[in-house]
Amino acid sequence: MRILLTGANGQVGWELSNRGAKRGLEILALDRSALDITDTISVRREVNRPGVSLVVNAAGYTAVDEAESEPELAFAANRDGPAYLASACGKAGIPLVHISTDYVFDGQKKGAYLVTDPVSPLSVYGKSKAAGEVEVRKHLREYLILRTGWVYGIHGHNFVKTMLRLGREREVVQVVTDQYGCPTFAADLAETILRIATQFLEGGQVHWGTYHYCGKGVTSWHGFAEEIFRLASGYESLKVKRVEPISTSEYPTPAQRPASSILDCSVLEHTFHIHPQPWAESLAQMLEMLLSVENSKIS
Numbered sequence: 001m002r003i004l005l006t007g008a009n010g011q012v013g014w015e016l017s018n019r020g021a022k023r024g025l026e027i028l029a030l031d032r033s034a035l036d037i038t039d040t041i042s043v044r045r046e047v048n049r050p051g052v053s054l055v056v057n058a059a060g061y062t063a064v065d066e067a068e069s070e071p072e073l074a075f076a077a078n079r080d081g082p083a084y085l086a087s088a089c090g091k092a093g094i095p096l097v098h099i100s101t102d103y104v105f106d107g108q109k110k111g112a113y114l115v116t117d118p119v120s121p122l123s124v125y126g127k128s129k130a131a132g133e134v135e136v137r138k139h140l141r142e143y144l145i146l147r148t149g150w151v152y153g154i155h156g157h158n159f160v161k162t163m164l165r166l167g168r169e170r171e172v173v174q175v176v177t178d179q180y181g182c183p184t185f186a187a188d189l190a191e192t193i194l195r196i197a198t199q200f201l202e203g204g205q206v207h208w209g210t211y212h213y214c215g216k217g218v219t220s221w222h223g224f225a226e227e228i229f230r231l232a233s234g235y236e237s238l239k240v241k242r243v244e245p246i247s248t249s250e251y252p253t254p255a256q257r258p259a260s261s262i263l264d265c266s267v268l269e270h271t272f273h274i275h276p277q278p279w280a281e282s283l284a285q286m287l288e289m290l291l292s293v294e295n296s297k298i299s
């Protein structure tokens with residue numbers, strides 16, 4: 001019983017690969033150089049390898065702003081790749097776990113988005129991910145689409161690492177305060193996927209479908225940054241003295257982002273009995289892993 005993992009060198013893919021191996025799962029972890037999911041022939045070949053009984057797609061085009069100027073690349077990885085994977089899985093009778101995003105919503109809703117809320121993406125990235133969801137549902141009955149948001153991990157580039165860099169360089173850091181979401185630690189998301197994967201591999205019944213998973217609680221990018229600096233100051237002396245709140249209009253980006261992309265995770269909680277932990281607790285764990293290792297290298 002093997003899990004085929006795509007995008008194994010991404011933030012989430014790296015956690016899946018490492019944590020899956022620690023759980024004793026047999027994971028065929030393929031990074032982009034080993035499997036480009038936009039190559040339909042390679043996708044079919046890998047999905048049909050002997051023993052593969054579940055596919056987890058952690059690959060994706062995630063450069064939200066760059067996607068505005070290269071939509072064909074975003075759609076190839078986020079719509080066509082999942083379509084090839086879902087089609088190959090359908091033919092082989094294998095389920096697919098696919099990761100999607102809060103950016104399929106337009107952010108106008110007051111309150112958290114339910115899995116049943118209609119999608120209305122604002123950006124090329126969001127549109128390409130929404131199109132990927134459609135493809136997965138079209139080709140397969142046994143799929144798990146997990147929408148998540150504001151992902152950060154030990155491995156790869158993310159908001160937490162950008163803030164740490166700025167906090168070491170500058171006394172004042174400006175951060176957007178009128179966008180709200182739920183920061184999600186890649187390790188927590190990976191653990192959730194692995195728990196569901198294990199349930200399936202052990203012969204348990206899995207209720208396939210679309211779910212939301214993100215850290216518990218809501219914050220703004222500004223609130224997220226303040227908590228990063230507060231926690232990081234326990235490990236090192238940062239230069240930053242003030243986190244200045246700014247509005248989205250003061251920080252124009254090529255891609256429009258939802259003002260509020262809070263995800264309601266209750267369906268996943270009730271179905272799988274998995275309960276996301278408060279986002280600030282996960283952040284504290286991530287910073288401990290990251291900064292205690294970094295500081296031990298320095299000393």
Ligand SMILES: NC(=O)c1ccc[n+]([C@@H]2O[C@H](COP(=O)([O-])OP(=O)(O)OC[C@H]3O[C@@H](n4cnc5c(N)ncnc54)[C@H](OP(=O)(O)O)[C@@H]3O)[C@@H](O)[C@H]2O)c1
Pocket residue numbers: 006007008009010011012013031032035036037038058059060061062076077081099100101102129148149150151152156157
């Ligand atoms: N990051 C977030 O805040 C966020 C939020 C919501 C949802 N998500 C979703 O979560 C999933 C994982 O995201 P992440 O944060 O782990 O992203 P990531 O760190 O950017 O990892 C994505 C990985 O996919 C690989 N990839 C890109 N195109 C590929 C292709 N055509 N074939 C095979 N691999 C390809 C990338 O390889 P290269 O490094 O070689 O490009 C990278 O290793 C994605 O589906 C993303 O849309 C992410």
